Amino acid sequence: MKATDYKTYFDKAERISLPEIKQLQKSVINLSCIQQILEAFPHIALLLNEYRQIVAYNSKAINYFFGNxxxxxxxxxxxxxxxxxxxxEMEAGCGTSLFCRECGAAQSIKKKLTQEKNQFQNAE
Structure with missing residues (x-):
């Protein structure tokens, strides 16, 4: 089943594969300034792609998530x-259930990605 076939109540179901995530992660790690910026945050910092997937994180995130x-x-x-x-609740995961409409994190991520997409389209 393609991601576009998944039912969603809030955000897109599409995501990229784990091998594509690993390739993107290698690209991010090669930009040492990105990791330095993430480490400069005093709390958990995550870098998400346009599909809302985690592609990089700081050491505080490792401690938190691996501890859980x-x-x-x-x-x-x-x-x-x-x-x-x-x-x-939904096959497509986080961001696609009815409850995700009320989630502050899901709302913030969707709003920011929509703003960036609009800014990019306006720049063309």
Missing amino acids: NGSEFFGQRLGEALNCVHSK
Whole structure:
């Protein structure tokens, strides 16, 4: 089933594959300034792609997420990494359930990605 076939109540279901995430991660790591910026944050910092998937994070995030469930979270969305109960309600995961409409994190991420997309289109 393609991501476009998944039912969603809030945000897009599309995401990229784990091998694509790993390739993107390598590109980000090669830009050492990105990791330095993430490490400069006093709290958890995550870098998301346009599909809302985690592609980079700082050491504070490692301590938090690995302390919670010990699993790798590259390619996951925020709610999936946090084990949000609503991220498991829909096949497409975090950001697609009816409850995601009320989630402050999902709203903020969607708003920012929409703003960036509009700014990019206006620049063309």
